[in-house]
Amino acid sequence: MSRQSVAKAHQKIQELAWEPLYHEPVKHYGTDYTFSKAQKKDPLKQVLRSYFPMQEEKDHRVYGASDGAIRGNMFRQVQERWMEWQKLFLSIIPLPEISAARAMPLLFRTVPNPELHNGQAIQMIDEVRHSTIQQNLKRLYMNNYIDPAGFNSSLRNFQNDYCGTIGRQFAEGFITGDAITAASIYLTIVAETAFTNTLFVAMPAEAAANGDYLLPTVFHSVQSDESRHISNGYATLLMALADEGNHQLLERDLRYAWWNNHRVVDAAIGTFIEYGTKDRRKDRESYAEMWRRWIYDDYYRSYLVPLEKYGLVIPHDLIEEAWNQIWNKGYVHEVAQFFATGWLANYWRIDPMTDKDFEWFEYKYPGWYDRYGKWWENYNRLSMPNGHHPIVLEDVDYVYPHRCWTCMVPCLVREDMVMAEVNGQWRTYCHEECRWTDTTAFRPTYQGRETPNMGQLIGKREWETLYHGWNWADVVSDMGYVRDDGKTLVAQPHLNLDPKKMWTLDHLRRCPPLQSPNVLLNKMTPQERDAFHANYIRGGPAGRSAPADA
Amino acid sequence: MTTAQERSVPKPVFTDAEAGAKEFPDSTVRRYNYYIPQKRKQTHYEDVTVEVQPDPRHYLSQGWLYGFSDGRGGYPLDWTALKAWGSDRPEPERFPGSGGKGYDWPAHGWHEFRDPNEEWELTLYRYNSNVVRQLNQNIAAARQAKAFEQWNPNWVRFVESHVGAWMHVDHGLGLYLFANANRRAPTNMHNNAISVNSMHRIRAAQDLALYNLTLSEEIAGFDGAVHVETWNGDPAWQGVRKTAEALTAIDDWCEAIFAANVVFEPLVGELFRSNLVQQASPGNGDWVTPTIIGAEEYDYAERDLRYTKAMFDLLTNDREFADHNKAIMQQWLSTWVPRCIAAARTLQPLWSQPDSKPPRFEDGLDRAKSRFSGILSELGLQTPKELAQ
Numbered sequence: 001m002s003r004q005s006v007a008k009a010h011q012k013i014q015e016l017a018w019e020p021l022y023h024e025p026v027k028h029y030g031t032d033y034t035f036s037k038a039q040k041k042d043p044l045k046q047v048l049r050s051y052f053p054m055q056e057e058k059d060h061r062v063y064g065a066s067d068g069a070i071r072g073n074m075f076r077q078v079q080e081r082w083m084e085w086q087k088l089f090l091s092i093i094p095l096p097e098i099s100a101a102r103a104m105p106l107l108f109r110t111v112p113n114p115e116l117h118n119g120q121a122i123q124m125i126d127e128v129r130h131s132t133i134q135q136n137l138k139r140l141y142m143n144n145y146i147d148p149a150g151f152n153s154s155l156r157n158f159q160n161d162y163c164g165t166i167g168r169q170f171a172e173g174f175i176t177g178d179a180i181t182a183a184s185i186y187l188t189i190v191a192e193t194a195f196t197n198t199l200f201v202a203m204p205a206e207a208a209a210n211g212d213y214l215l216p217t218v219f220h221s222v223q224s225d226e227s228r229h230i231s232n233g234y235a236t237l238l239m240a241l242a243d244e245g246n247h248q249l250l251e252r253d254l255r256y257a258w259w260n261n262h263r264v265v266d267a268a269i270g271t272f273i274e275y276g277t278k279d280r281r282k283d284r285e286s287y288a289e290m291w292r293r294w295i296y297d298d299y300y301r302s303y304l305v306p307l308e309k310y311g312l313v314i315p316h317d318l319i320e321e322a323w324n325q326i327w328n329k330g331y332v333h334e335v336a337q338f339f340a341t342g343w344l345a346n347y348w349r350i351d352p353m354t355d356k357d358f359e360w361f362e363y364k365y366p367g368w369y370d371r372y373g374k375w376w377e378n379y380n381r382l383s384m385p386n387g388h389h390p391i392v393l394e395d396v397d398y399v400y401p402h403r404c405w406t407c408m409v410p411c412l413v414r415e416d417m418v419m420a421e422v423n424g425q426w427r428t429y430c431h432e433e434c435r436w437t438d439t440t441a442f443r444p445t446y447q448g449r450e451t452p453n454m455g456q457l458i459g460k461r462e463w464e465t466l467y468h469g470w471n472w473a474d475v476v477s478d479m480g481y482v483r484d485d486g487k488t489l490v491a492q493p494h495l496n497l498d499p500k501k502m503w504t505l506d507h508l509r510r511c512p513p514l515q516s517p518n519v520l521l522n523k524m525t526p527q528e529r530d531a532f533h534a535n536y537i538r539g540g541p542a543g544r545s546a547p548a549d550a
Numbered sequence: 551m552t553t554a555q556e557r558s559v560p561k562p563v564f565t566d567a568e569a570g571a572k573e574f575p576d577s578t579v580r581r582y583n584y585y586i587p588q589k590r591k592q593t594h595y596e597d598v599t600v601e602v603q604p605d606p607r608h609y610l611s612q613g614w615l616y617g618f619s620d621g622r623g624g625y626p627l628d629w630t631a632l633k634a635w636g637s638d639r640p641e642p643e644r645f646p647g648s649g650g651k652g653y654d655w656p657a658h659g660w661h662e663f664r665d666p667n668e669e670w671e672l673t674l675y676r677y678n679s680n681v682v683r684q685l686n687q688n689i690a691a692a693r694q695a696k697a698f699e700q701w702n703p704n705w706v707r708f709v710e711s712h713v714g715a716w717m718h719v720d721h722g723l724g725l726y727l728f729a730n731a732n733r734r735a736p737t738n739m740h741n742n743a744i745s746v747n748s749m750h751r752i753r754a755a756q757d758l759a760l761y762n763l764t765l766s767e768e769i770a771g772f773d774g775a776v777h778v779e780t781w782n783g784d785p786a787w788q789g790v791r792k793t794a795e796a797l798t799a800i801d802d803w804c805e806a807i808f809a810a811n812v813v814f815e816p817l818v819g820e821l822f823r824s825n826l827v828q829q830a831s832p833g834n835g836d837w838v839t840p841t842i843i844g845a846e847e848y849d850y851a852e853r854d855l856r857y858t859k860a861m862f863d864l865l866t867n868d869r870e871f872a873d874h875n876k877a878i879m880q881q882w883l884s885t886w887v888p889r890c891i892a893a894a895r896t897l898q899p900l901w902s903q904p905d906s907k908p909p910r911f912e913d914g915l916d917r918a919k920s921r922f923s924g925i926l927s928e929l930g931l932q933t934p935k936e937l938a939q
């Protein structure tokens with residue numbers, strides 16, 4: 001269609017919207033936001049007559065590239081170090097995608113502007129596209145990459161593993177609770193507008209550097225739909241801003257959504273990009289550099305700050321604090337180290353770091369070696385089974401962390417850990433902001449105001465609780481992370497596929513039982529708890545125990 | 551003078567990381583092993599669809615993490631009154647040392663549903679692109695052939711008002727019934743099929759709107775705005791409108807799909823499309839409108855009804871709740887059949903408007919009723935007495 005006729009066609013489909021005369025549509029979801037009806041423009045200007053063929057054309061490119069990759073033997077050149085992390089990433093991401101589809105109807109009745117609903121329906125089907133195209137990519141990896149273990153059990157793993165649980169926030173947060181908090185602020189204003197650039201652009205670039213050009217093919221195609229979704233979010237945000245009564249809630253939700261996205265996405269994508277790559281060219285951007293560009297400059301400076309004049313209270317302090325965590329407090333390094341510590345509870349293999357990696361880290365993050373170098377040398381030393389336990393159960397001066405009740409990433413920056421007693425249970429949090437999210441934001445009142453539609457944090461949020469007192473071999477069997485010989489683990493702390501070098505259930509059987517930090521914490525007397533906390537926050541970096549008192 | 555600086559690019563490395571390069575445990579286990587396929591072999595559709603939406607009854611060991619204000623998260627099974635086997639078993643309890651195992655997959659019968667259309671992104675874009683391309687070509691060909699010049703004035707009025715009014719039904723149900731329901735069902739198989747159904751309806755609405763736009767450009771005196779007045783005020787349409795609005799007000803997602811696709815579409819949708827527009831067009835010199843309406847007819851009859859039947863067939867044959875489900879569906883029939891029959895009868899004045907008359911209204915309605923009864927008997931349901939109205 002010509003430009004002219006697209007504009008006309010779009011104008012015409014505005015005639016489709018109508019107001020009910022006899023029955024109101026069912027109202028399944030609530031919000032504490034208020035919107036006054038105003039004539040709005042559909043920000044998408046998308047007509048299905050051109051949309052469907054456009055998407056089909058994008059598909060042709062994606063599937064053409066997939067065929068080419070297989071015929072061209074792409075997998076002879078992919079780095080296993082990189083592909084192994086895709087077992088985690090591609091187990092997580094199809095659910096957030098499909099949850100974004102499911103989230104769209106939360107906005108139908110809560111935002112009373114039928115002009116926006118056409119765009120939301122298109123976003124819905126875009127997200128069905130993203131979810132299934134990603135499942136398909138994973139299937140291709142399973143069929144063509146050397147080690148299918150972990151891909152073949154992907155969605156079961158995702159659902160019962162603690163890493164999957166962390167990632168799942170980035171899905172369930174879209175579809176529950178206050179409809180605007182979930183489907184607008186958390187999903188479109190923060191997750192899509194801020195973080196899809198690191199997810200779908202920065203990470204695929206790293207994939208290409210590791211010999212995999214299919215991830216960029218699929219994810220750039222996904223990202224090309226994203227600008228539409230960002231427009232949807234922006235239109236809703238401007239409407240919300242028009243009512244002063246919403247400003248307090250917007251401030252709350254932006255703080256929660258920003259901080260949670262930082263905690264979750266930076267943990268995962270930061271680890272993939274920094275520890276999953278073999279590309280150690282000094283001039284390739286580090287995750288911190290990418291973050292500065294995509295998130296700080298493009299999102300914060302160019303997108304958020306200009307909204308201040310409309311009354312949006314921007315969490316400047318939390319943007320700076322996220323950067324502080326990444327740059328000064330080693331957030332990504334702490335997370336990667338934790339993943340590697342707990343390799344035996346995972347469903348992918350984690351390659352040890354080499355001298356070449358050390359050099360790159362030291363160059364990009366001065367002081368890295370002093371903090372993390374020794375531990376990674378130990379990881380390397382303990383990677384093949386040789387009469388010792390997995391690293392988590394050996395003395396390498398690493399204190400197993402408590403989990404954050406809110407973001408479920410462990411409390412790795414030890415000095416930031418805080419606690420609270422909530423509903424009769426002592427909980428640990430990785431940061432004051434995560435405590436605030438649980439104790440203040442996700443509550444039926446906020447700063448004295450009734451917020452009856454706000455959601456709740458639910459579920460068994462500490463994974464270790466489920467296995468308190470269990471033998472590790474039973475834990476791994478219970479989760480199903482065992483290969484087809486009935487004993488070799490899916491996860492390995494190295495990339496060697498020689499069966500004699502691989503860890504088995506027999507090795508785990510000899511280990512001491514798993515202990516839940518939260519169960520133990522709740523057994524402490526108040527004095528013990530205080531002493532525990534005082535000691536915990538003196539620990540680190542790199543999980544080191546607190547120095548003995550002088 | 552310039553010196554060529556070496557560009558910094560990642561170097562390709564031969565890693566030999568392709569399938570089959572080595573033998574080791576799991577090296578040949580190349581299928582998704584967390585679900586049982588419907589037939590002997592796992593299909594491509596199943597691989598990209600099944601289990602993406604988790605369930606605390608089997609693998610989701612830590613449960614849902616975010617809830618609504620009442621503390622309920624995920625996709626509660628009681629968002630419909632229908633039940634699939636296993637639905638009444640409690641969620642597995644978790645406590646210190648409980649372990650993470652739930653019931654064996656699938657844990658309950660909802661997970662056994664498969665969309666017989668096997669819709670995922672590749673199929674849905676291919677199908678809908680073909681439809682819009684074909685429609686564009688039909689309309690372009692009609693323009694070139696000056697096909698619209700043959701229409702008599704009454705037929706022009708009929709198309710601008712009544713064919714035009716139908717776009718509002720498609721749009722309203724597409725968004726507020728079908729898209730709305732894509733958040734409600736307990737499995738990804740259901741919700742994906744429902745979202746594809748939603749796009750069919752929204753596309754059909756836009757097809758009609760854009761056709762209406764073309765006619766405004768092609769036919770002198772064609773009123774491109776009158777469809778809105780017809781929908782808002784023509785008494786013949788108020789029965790359909792009232793019923794369509796009532797459909798969007800249904801709380802129970804199964805009832806919504808059932809009332810729309812099992813009751814409303816055969817008794818009202820097909821009555822209007824197949825038994826009125828398609829029958830009246832040729833006699834009034836119109837061979838273009840049937841191609842637009844025919845696309846939507848195909849969406850419903852060959853795709854949307856197909857998954858709907860598979861979905862409810864599983865429930866009327868459920869090994870634990872077949873009787874429970876049939877009793878509820880019979881109640882839904884008692885509610886929705888009279889409403890849809892009333893809507894159909896309110897449309898009757900349309901039959902006398904074209905110069906060349908379609909077959910009698912009562913004959914059309916009889917055909918729609920017998921088609922409807924056939925669907926019910928395939929599902930093992932009784933024709934409700936209200937059908938005689």
Ligand SMILES: [Fe+2]
Binds near residue numbers: 097100126127130222
């Ligand atoms: Fe997406």
Ligand SMILES: [Fe+2]
Binds near residue numbers: 405430
């Ligand atoms: Fe946290």
